[in-house]
Amino acid sequence: MRHLKRTAKLGRTGEHRNAMLANLVCSLIKHKRVTTTLAKAKAARPVAEKLVTLGKTGTLHARRLAAARLRQQPRSFHASKAAREAWRKHEDVVRILFEEVAPTFKDRRGGYTRILKLGQRLGDAAQNAILEWVELPVAAAPAPAKTAAPTEAKPAEEKK
Numbered sequence: 001m002r003h004l005k006r007t008a009k010l011g012r013t014g015e016h017r018n019a020m021l022a023n024l025v026c027s028l029i030k031h032k033r034v035t036t037t038l039a040k041a042k043a044a045r046p047v048a049e050k051l052v053t054l055g056k057t058g059t060l061h062a063r064r065l066a067a068a069r070l071r072q073q074p075r076s077f078h079a080s081k082a083a084r085e086a087w088r089k090h091e092d093v094v095r096i097l098f099e100e101v102a103p104t105f106k107d108r109r110g111g112y113t114r115i116l117k118l119g120q121r122l123g124d125a126a127q128n129a130i131l132e133w134v135e136l137p138v139a140a141a142p143a144p145a146k147t148a149a150p151t152e153a154k155p156a157e158e159k160k
Contacts, residue, residue: 008043010039010040010043017043019071020040021043021044022070022071024040025047025048025051026072026093028044028048028133029048029051029093029097030090030091030096032136032137033130033132035118035129037126037127037129038115038126038128038129041115041129041130042115044131045131048131049110049111049112049113052102052105052112054066056102056106063094066094070093070094072092072094101133104135108135111134112133112135114132114133115130116129116132118130
């Protein structure tokens with residue numbers, strides 16, 4: 001019996017589940033929006049919200065706890081200073097969490113994420129969902145290229 005057991009197992013071992021949720025939350029922090037299944041979104045939501053609460057405290061201890069939960073190394077070795085700065089700006093999820101995401105929620109007491117339900121996936125009919133931050137603007141994604149309707153063939157220029 002699973003009385004008082006709140007963890008969604010998601011068909012994985014505990015270690016695999018924690019790694020998957022860490023990766024999902026890292027993607028959420030980097031990209032501000034993640035499309036996944038509804039079950040995974042519901043499982044990742046408390047992880048993301050607890051990390052934002054850690055980010056709001058802003059202490060060194062909170063940074064280390066967040067890095068451990070997200071399974072991110074605190075320092076990476078790069079060939080050059082420019083490569084290290086580029087990694088830090090775009091890929092360092094702990095820095096993004098503490099310096100970009102958490103300050104936007106400083107006046108909010110909870111409920112930092114939302115889950116938007118989508119339709120079912122074609123392959124296995126799993127319910128899809130979008131997990132995103134409530135107050136952060138999502139970077140504008142390029143619009144999908146529309147296929148042009150077949151146009152009439154233009155007459156070839158006459159040779160002179």
